[in-house]
Amino acid sequence: xxxxxxxxxxxxxxxxxxxxxxxxxxxxxxxxxxxxxxxxxxxxxxxxxxxxxxxxxxxxxxxxxxxxxxxxxxxxxxxxxxxxxxxxxxxxxxxxxxxxxxxxxxxxxxxxxxxxxxxxxxxxxxxxxxxxxxxxxxxxxxxxxxxxxxxxxxxxxxxxxxxxxxxxxxxxxxxxxxxxxxxxxxxxxxxxxxxxxxxxxxxxxxxxxxxxxxxxxxxxxxxxxxxxxxxxxxxxxxxxxxxxxxxxxxxxxxxxxxxxxxxxxxxxxxxxxxxxxxxxxxxxxxxxxxxxxxxxxxx
Numbered sequence: 001x002x003x004x005x006x007x008x009x010x011x012x013x014x015x016x017x018x019x020x021x022x023x024x025x026x027x028x029x030x031x032x033x034x035x036x037x038x039x040x041x042x043x044x045x046x047x048x049x050x051x052x053x054x055x056x057x058x059x060x061x062x063x064x065x066x067x068x069x070x071x072x073x074x075x076x077x078x079x080x081x082x083x084x085x086x087x088x089x090x091x092x093x094x095x096x097x098x099x100x101x102x103x104x105x106x107x108x109x110x111x112x113x114x115x116x117x118x119x120x121x122x123x124x125x126x127x128x129x130x131x132x133x134x135x136x137x138x139x140x141x142x143x144x145x146x147x148x149x150x151x152x153x154x155x156x157x158x159x160x161x162x163x164x165x166x167x168x169x170x171x172x173x174x175x176x177x178x179x180x181x182x183x184x185x186x187x188x189x190x191x192x193x194x195x196x197x198x199x200x201x202x203x204x205x206x207x208x209x210x211x212x213x214x215x216x217x218x219x220x221x222x223x224x225x226x227x228x229x230x231x232x233x234x235x236x237x238x239x240x241x242x243x244x245x246x247x248x249x250x251x252x253x254x255x256x257x258x259x260x261x262x263x264x265x266x267x268x269x270x271x272x273x274x275x276x277x278x279x280x281x282x283x284x285x286x287x288x289x290x291x292x293x294x295x296x297x298x299x
Contacts, residue, residue, distance in 0.1 A: 006085060007088045007090055008076065008090065009038070009091075009092055011047075013044045014093065017092050018037070018092040021093070024095045025096065028099075028100065028102065033088075034079075035058070036060060036075050036078060038062065039059060041061070041063065047059055058078075065295070065297075067185070067189045068167060068183070068189040069184060073182045073183050075087075076183075090168070091168040093219065094169055096119075096214075097213075100214055100215055101213070104119060104171050104213045113206045115175070115204075115206060116206075117165070117171045118134060118171065118207075118210065120132075120211045120214045121133075121166050121217050123221060127152075130150065131221050133146075134147050134164070134166075135163055135165065136163050139246055140250065142254040142257035147162065149221045153211075157209065157211055161209075163201075164193060166193065168219070169217075170197075172200070179200075187237045187241075189233050191240070192237070194241060195245070198241075228280035228299060229299050232281070233296075235258075235262045236288045242258055266281045269281060283296075
């Protein structure tokens, strides 16, 4: 076993984005690591193109789209068979600044109690607009908030404990994985990193945000721009998370808040004439009531 870090890049289509992400890994300074690409059965030939264009990298091909949780678990199992980590989960639609990984590893070395560590996430393009400076769980209102979203980065968020790290990029230790377990594949995508961070904290580890490590993520920070698929999984999995993790006396209230929020969303989408979005929210509520988890391919 070695203690060499392993970066697990999860892809589903988007060859150009993936190659740009890998190039940002190539430009990292002051850190040595291995890279494993996990292709979630991309129908556009991403895996085959990566084999041709980056034969120096290990590419794992899933037999079907396993989602964020299942795809990353595939990469984690592979990485844990040959090394002690730590392991960094990285979306393919990210671009890392050159000292991102070095900054994360330096903090991990200085603070051995950390189980999960995450970087400052900026929005796509130029500027320093924050997408996530760590996350906070609102147990009373059944919500999870990306801290600082939409704010300019003026140094207002320092190294500190947080409730969760945005799943586009997080570093986890082998010890944390062994005690808390792998990602819960019932979530498929969305809320699984919040669940994982919660389990890691309850296993006795710190979850921290490191602002000196920085990257950009190509995603929206505006709920109104989410598509039906994202709305479905966010709605359903929000219920699953608070049903699992809300403290005893708050559990019923939190789950009811989650359903009430989804119901308000249905009405809002219907008023705006977005019937497909409203259907996705209704289905998310229904599947949560019925306990149907995992992949829902026909949204």
